[in-house]
Amino acid sequence: MKTIRLTHPHQLKKEELPQTVLALGYFDGIHLGHQRVIKKAKEIAEVKGWASAVMSFHPHPSVVLGSEIKHVSYLTPLEEKEKLLEEMGIDLFYIVQFDEEFASLPPEEFVEQYIVGLNAKHVVAGFDFTYGRFGKGNMATLAEHARGRFLQTMIEKVEIDCEKVSSTMLRLLLKDGAVEKIPKFLNRYYSIKGKVVHGEKRGATIGFPTANIQCSDDYLLPQVGVYIVQMKLNGERFNGIANIGFKPTFHEEKSRPTIEVHLFEFNKQIYGEAVEIFWLKRLREEKKFASVDALIKQLNKDKEIGLKYFS
Numbered sequence: 001m002k003t004i005r006l007t008h009p010h011q012l013k014k015e016e017l018p019q020t021v022l023a024l025g026y027f028d029g030i031h032l033g034h035q036r037v038i039k040k041a042k043e044i045a046e047v048k049g050w051a052s053a054v055m056s057f058h059p060h061p062s063v064v065l066g067s068e069i070k071h072v073s074y075l076t077p078l079e080e081k082e083k084l085l086e087e088m089g090i091d092l093f094y095i096v097q098f099d100e101e102f103a104s105l106p107p108e109e110f111v112e113q114y115i116v117g118l119n120a121k122h123v124v125a126g127f128d129f130t131y132g133r134f135g136k137g138n139m140a141t142l143a144e145h146a147r148g149r150f151l152q153t154m155i156e157k158v159e160i161d162c163e164k165v166s167s168t169m170l171r172l173l174l175k176d177g178a179v180e181k182i183p184k185f186l187n188r189y190y191s192i193k194g195k196v197v198h199g200e201k202r203g204a205t206i207g208f209p210t211a212n213i214q215c216s217d218d219y220l221l222p223q224v225g226v227y228i229v230q231m232k233l234n235g236e237r238f239n240g241i242a243n244i245g246f247k248p249t250f251h252e253e254k255s256r257p258t259i260e261v262h263l264f265e266f267n268k269q270i271y272g273e274a275v276e277i278f279w280l281k282r283l284r285e286e287k288k289f290a291s292v293d294a295l296i297k298q299l300n301k302d303k304e305i306g307l308k309y310f311s
Contacts, residue, residue, distance in 0.1 A: 001086040003093045006114075008102040014119045020053040020092060021045040022120035024129055026167075027056050029075035030084050031185050033126060033158040033165040038088055040153060041124040045091075050121060053092035054085055055114065061098055075170055077218035080193065094118070107132025111145040122151045160184055177223030179279040189230075189278040192219045192259075196270045199260065208299050210243075210260035211270060213277060217256075224257055226283045228306045231261050232276040238263045241306045242277065245286035262299075264307060281309065 006012070023041035027034045038054060045052035058078055060071040076084065078095065085093050096102065096114065105113070110132045115123060123142065131137040137145065139154045146152065158165045165185050173181050174190065182190045194215030211231070215221075224245040230237045240263035261277060283302055289295040 001082075001090050001093055003082055003095065005095045005097070007097040008099070008105070009113065010117075012118060014117055017119040018051040018092075019048075019119055019121045020051045021048065021122040021124065022115065022118070023052075023054045024123060024125040024131070025056065026060065027054070027076075027081060028060070028071070028167045029170050029186065030081065031165050031167065031170060032160070032187055033155070035088075035187065036158055037124055037126055037155045038085070038090065040155060041122075042089060044122055044124065044153070048122070051091040052089070053094060053118075053120070054090050055094040055096060056081065057096045057098040059098060061103065064098055064100060064103055071171075073220040074218055075167060075174075075190070075220055077216055104133050107137025107141060108145050110137060111142070115146075116149055120150055122153065124153045124155065126155050127157055171220065174220055174222045177225050177227075177282040179222055179227065180281045182279075189280060190222070191232075191276050191278045192221070193274065193276045194259070196273045196275060198271060199258070207296065208262050208303075209267075210262045211275070213259040213261060213275065215259065221257060221259075222279050223282070225285045226302055227279055228281040228283060228309050229261060230278040230280065231263060232278070233270060233273060237278075238266055239306070239310045240264055240266070241283070241302050242279075243286065262303070264303070264310075 004012075021041045021044045023038045025034060025037060027038070030038070041054070042052040044050075060074070061067075062070045063072060082093060123146075125139060125142075127139060129139060139152070142152050161184075163169060170182060170185060170190075173179070179190055192213075192215050194213040196211045197214045199210065199212030221244060225243075227242050227244065229240055229242040231240060240261050242259060242261040244259050245257050259277065283305060289298065
């Protein structure tokens with residue numbers, strides 16, 4: 001897959017670009033609704049003999065447009081989004097820098113410069129996709145702005161158990177810690193990638209050695225608490241439990257949650273290793289214990305539940 005980053009006004013020339021089927025959207029999470037849009041674009045491209053392309057925007061429009069809720073952490077940070085699209089077999093990935101100048105483009109100019117101007121012959125987008133200044137362009141106006149120069153396919157709303165599959169819904173599930181509900185909307189467990197770093201090494205002294213995970217601030221983290229997890233290391237998955245939080249038994253205050261993973265039957269030194277954490281189920285909230293002994297007692301209970309889960 002070739003990734004092309006664009007800033008407005010872009011300098012690409014239509015005649016130098018392949019004919020494409022272009023999937024349009026922000027695609028945070030690449031959930032089942034997004035997957036349907038992207039797979040449809042790839043399917044049409046294969047039939048027509050054209051290249052498959054995806055266009056996304058960065059940062060999230062809410063950051064630029066002064067929205068009350070700004071999405072500055074993501075279900076799929078840009079690097080992860082790029083990796084997932086490559087795994088789906090997409091040929092071209094356009095990342096458009098979303099700034100005030102780009103946001104002010106009239107809808108018809110967006111079509112001229114970012115669809116026609118990029119040699120797209122067919123556009124696929126979800127029913128709620130909007131484009132151009134104030135989001136005035138939508139799937140109903142796209143055919144008018146196309147003027148016969150490209151075709152359009154609209155993907156209808158995707159629902160599971162009467163719930164619309166959306167990035168907003170996934171964010172709410174993470175906020176509640178309901179990670180076990182996420183796979184049916186993503187077709188995979190929610191995961192974050194990071195690196196094992198040195199921590200306070202307190203876990204080893206109480207019989208629960210942990211891997212301290214440092215991840216990008218771009219990731220949207222699950223609700224603070226204790227979880228059943230798997231950790232992928234060098235292509236192999238290991239079972240365990242994880243605490244995401246502020247360790248209130250030992251700290252009065254901390255600015256950002258830390259992630260500590262205790263793996264069952266694991267005793268290797270893995271400092272500096274790249275890992276991926278899969279969030280399977282939330283066990284409980286994080287709480288402050290009256291003593292270290294009380295904490296150890298609870299951790300043993302958590303571990304027992306985790307072992308039963310995997311058995």
